[in-house]
Amino acid sequence: METLLAILIDGLVYASWLFIVAAGLTLVYGVMKILNMAHGSLYAIGAYSAASLVGWYFGSGHPPWGSFALFIGGAVIAGMVTGLIIERGVLRRMYGRDEVVMILVTYGVLLILEDVTKLLWGVDAYFAYQPYGMIGRVRFSDLTFAGYDLTLIAVAGLVGFALWYALNRTRQGKLLRAVIHDREISLAMGINVTRIFIVTFIIGSALGALAGGLTAPALSVAPGIGIEIIILAFAVVVIGGLGSVGGAAIGALLVGICRALAVHTYPQFELFIIYGVMAAVLAVRPQGLFVIARARKI
Amino acid sequence: MAGRKNVRNYSPVQLATASIVCLLTAALCLGHPPSVRADEGTYKLGLVTFLSGAAAGPFGVPARNAAELIIEAINAGTLPSPYDSKGLAGMTIESTIIDEAGGGTKQVGEFRNLVQRRNVDAVIGYISSGDCLAIAPVAEELRALTIFFDCGTPRIFEDNDYKYVFRTGPTSTMDNVAAARYILELKPNLKSVSGMNQNYAWGFDSWNDFKWAMGVLKPDVDIKTEQFPKLGAGQYGSEISAVMVSRAEVIHSSFWGGDMEGLVLQGAARGLFDNSQGIFTCGETAMFRLSDQIPEGTIIGGRGPFGVFAPASPLNDWFRKSYMDRFGTPPTYPSYKMAQAILGLKAAVDKAAAAKNGKPNKEEIAAALKGLEFQAPSGVVRMSLGKGHQAVQEMVYGQFTKKNGKPEIYNVRRYPAECVNPPDGVKSEDWIKNSLKQTSCN
Numbered sequence: 001m002e003t004l005l006a007i008l009i010d011g012l013v014y015a016s017w018l019f020i021v022a023a024g025l026t027l028v029y030g031v032m033k034i035l036n037m038a039h040g041s042l043y044a045i046g047a048y049s050a051a052s053l054v055g056w057y058f059g060s061g062h063p064p065w066g067s068f069a070l071f072i073g074g075a076v077i078a079g080m081v082t083g084l085i086i087e088r089g090v091l092r093r094m095y096g097r098d099e100v101v102m103i104l105v106t107y108g109v110l111l112i113l114e115d116v117t118k119l120l121w122g123v124d125a126y127f128a129y130q131p132y133g134m135i136g137r138v139r140f141s142d143l144t145f146a147g148y149d150l151t152l153i154a155v156a157g158l159v160g161f162a163l164w165y166a167l168n169r170t171r172q173g174k175l176l177r178a179v180i181h182d183r184e185i186s187l188a189m190g191i192n193v194t195r196i197f198i199v200t201f202i203i204g205s206a207l208g209a210l211a212g213g214l215t216a217p218a219l220s221v222a223p224g225i226g227i228e229i230i231i232l233a234f235a236v237v238v239i240g241g242l243g244s245v246g247g248a249a250i251g252a253l254l255v256g257i258c259r260a261l262a263v264h265t266y267p268q269f270e271l272f273i274i275y276g277v278m279a280a281v282l283a284v285r286p287q288g289l290f291v292i293a294r295a296r297k298i
Numbered sequence: 299m300a301g302r303k304n305v306r307n308y309s310p311v312q313l314a315t316a317s318i319v320c321l322l323t324a325a326l327c328l329g330h331p332p333s334v335r336a337d338e339g340t341y342k343l344g345l346v347t348f349l350s351g352a353a354a355g356p357f358g359v360p361a362r363n364a365a366e367l368i369i370e371a372i373n374a375g376t377l378p379s380p381y382d383s384k385g386l387a388g389m390t391i392e393s394t395i396i397d398e399a400g401g402g403t404k405q406v407g408e409f410r411n412l413v414q415r416r417n418v419d420a421v422i423g424y425i426s427s428g429d430c431l432a433i434a435p436v437a438e439e440l441r442a443l444t445i446f447f448d449c450g451t452p453r454i455f456e457d458n459d460y461k462y463v464f465r466t467g468p469t470s471t472m473d474n475v476a477a478a479r480y481i482l483e484l485k486p487n488l489k490s491v492s493g494m495n496q497n498y499a500w501g502f503d504s505w506n507d508f509k510w511a512m513g514v515l516k517p518d519v520d521i522k523t524e525q526f527p528k529l530g531a532g533q534y535g536s537e538i539s540a541v542m543v544s545r546a547e548v549i550h551s552s553f554w555g556g557d558m559e560g561l562v563l564q565g566a567a568r569g570l571f572d573n574s575q576g577i578f579t580c581g582e583t584a585m586f587r588l589s590d591q592i593p594e595g596t597i598i599g600g601r602g603p604f605g606v607f608a609p610a611s612p613l614n615d616w617f618r619k620s621y622m623d624r625f626g627t628p629p630t631y632p633s634y635k636m637a638q639a640i641l642g643l644k645a646a647v648d649k650a651a652a653a654k655n656g657k658p659n660k661e662e663i664a665a666a667l668k669g670l671e672f673q674a675p676s677g678v679v680r681m682s683l684g685k686g687h688q689a690v691q692e693m694v695y696g697q698f699t700k701k702n703g704k705p706e707i708y709n710v711r712r713y714p715a716e717c718v719n720p721p722d723g724v725k726s727e728d729w730i731k732n733s734l735k736q737t738s739c740n
Contacts, residue, residue, distance in 0.1 A: 002543055003543055005534075006539040006540070006542075006543055007536075009539070010534075010535050010536040010539050013535050014535060014536065015534060017533065037577065041334070066434040074486065110633075112352075118350060123349055123350055123355060123358070123359055124359060125352070125354075125355035125356065125556055125559065125587070126354040127563070127587070127588065129560070129588075129590075129591060130566075132563065132564075132567050132569050133566075137567070137569060139452065142543070142545065143542055143543065143566050144569045145539075145568060146564070146567040146568050147533060148567070158359050159468070213533070215533075217563075218560065218563055218564050218567070219532050219533075219556070219558040219559075219560050219563070220350065220355070220356075220555075220559035221353060222354060222355050222556045223350040223351055223352075224350060224351035224352055225352070225355060225531070225532065228530050228532060228534075230530070234311065239301070259536060260536045260539075263525065263536035263537055263539075263540050264536065264539070264540050265523050267523065267524060267526060267537075267540070268526065270497075270526070270527065270528070271497060271528055281735070294323060296498040296696050
């Protein structure tokens with residue numbers, strides 16, 4: 001029973017973290033048809049920004065609870081600014097190119113951003129652990145969880161709800177969905193596709209940085225943290241279907257629960273299970289779980 | 299007489315000048331003994347350590363800093379005895395540093411570049427056991443003198459014989475055999491352990507050595523769970539829960555670098571070590587960086603007598619003070635091990651040069667390093683395993699505490715090299731399973 005509870009909670013925590021990262025990635029792909037390899041770098045920038053701000057905040061002796069607003073806000077702003085620079089500086093010159101070319105372009109951006117983070121923050125690790133212990137612990141029988149980790153589940157739920165609401169219940173969301181369905185027709189109908197692209201990329205970038213910022217207190221923030229996460233995020237969006245936010249949520253849940261199941265029952269399968277799930281889904285539904293196969297336009 | 303027109307007439311002054319120049323050149327070329335020519339030479343040294351990735355902060359950069367400090371001191375001749383002579387047998391060290399990040403395949407390419415394009419005389423490097431396993435056969439193929447300074451897998455010299463490859467740091471066997479000995483001295487009635495180690499050569503070797511040693515020294519100890527998260531995974535929530543559910547009395551981990559720091563942060567926040575005794579075989583690198591997070595009483599090791607475990611000596615005092623003055627933080631074990639590798643090379647080059655009275659070649663240096671006993675800030679290093687290619691040293695463990703806000707170690711126990719390392723020619727696994735029980739540390 002205890003193991004079952006542990007699997008459920010561990011799976012949910014891991015899924016929440018994965019979902020926040022993958023949501024931005026899949027949103028950008030859905031609207032712009034860009035598989036953004038630099039998303040991991042945005043995650044890293046969010047983590048570094050948060051860690052720097054936490055370090056400064058606690059070093060200055062401010063009231064501890066204020067740090068949450070600062071590091072989360074700081075990470076999101078850093079993500080938005082970086083996203084705007086990438087979109088205006090690089091991507092807009094590349095629109096209309098083949099999706100494979102865009103992968104190479106964003107891969108180039110990733111390499112540049114990796115060096116930019118090293119230039120700005122150096123190679124030494126940063127710690128932002130103070131907020132991690134502030135929410136306390138929650139005890140279930142002999143199992144103790146960090147309150148911070150459980151809060152992540154709520155944050156992921158909020159992010160998911162906000163995205164669903166924005167896409168389905170607002171005028172901007174409807175315009176965005178129109179662009180997702182057909183960029184050319186949307187343009188012909190007078191939708192400002194360029195503006196939609198900018199806003200979408202900034203939101204996607206902010207989500208990546210938010211995930212990094214939220215993770216920073218539990219980690220040693222060091223160069224390369226963005227590379228590891230991007231591989232997992234790709235697995236999640238591929239399982240759910242590229243471009244589907246709902247799919248990303250289900251993909252993250254599947255990966256999270258299956259991984260926790262493996263860790264608690266057959267730890268030697270932990271590495272394999274994520275890609276095993278992905279391979280199994282793709283064998284049955286090559287387009288992912290939540291994307292309807294469509295005829296290609298010629 | 300027709301040819302006479304082609305003969306140029308020189309004035310006596312021109313002839314005299316030419317003669318003086320020739321004589322001076324001849325004197326410069328022939329007049330100095332070979333050792334003086336070596337003085338004017340340089341020794342090209344390739345250094346490989348993590349400059350990016352999670353291992354850079356706790357491992358790569360401290361190792362690079364130590365290399366910088368030691369090489370400058372060697373070149374200037376300002377090291378304490380027995381290294382107070384200038385350079386490597388008089389040769390100035392000219393170093394090139396390469397980032398170890400990127401995995402074994404990339405490192406093999408970088409190694410070939412160092413040896414074949416940059417023509418380095420020797421390579422010192424490698425923190426990752428996976429990289430060491432990949433580099434060793436290539437180094438042998440290229441006949442490149444190579445010294446591993448940090449990686450720990452014992453398989454390098456247990457499974458192969460090398461002529462040009464050396465390791466001046468001890469293997470992971472002694473970390474884990476000593477860990478088992480220490481924990482059993484601390485908890486003689488121990489009933490259960492769990493392990494959390496990284497999913498690659500280092501993690502498996504470390505856990506197996508610990509598990510085998512425990513199985514021999516106290517066969518009734520129950521192994522509750524064995525977790526092997528991916529290297530660099532970052533998030534260990536599920537693994538921590540699995541270990542918590544196992545309710546083991548002791549948690550063994552050979553995590554290092556950012557992974558170890560992440561585990562300490564996440565484990566401490568969840569109270570993982572409240573009811574279980576943690577033992578981190580590589581914990582020493584975090585004791586200053588995460589002194590507020592490491593739980594009181596955690597057993598930590600430093601992969602040998604390094605860092606806070608290093609015995610006092612003029613060389614160690616100089617190293618600690620110079621490092622602190624320059625980098626503002628005490629040197630941790632990667633710094634010690636890098637310094638040790640460079641000093642091992644200096645000892646070998648000086649020895650080979652003294653025997654030859656000139657600049658030695660790599661074969662002569664390798665022969666000098668083989669089986670060498672030399673001094674390092676961590677004490678005496680004996681190249682006595684792997685047919686003289688692998689170092690052994692004593693192993694030290696202690697428990698972490700904070701006194702007046704400063705991190706310290708108490709309950710320190712030193713294990714002589716002979717009781718935590720196999721004899722030469724015997725594989726770690728065979729020695730642990732067949733002879734460890736009969737090997738005394740007293």
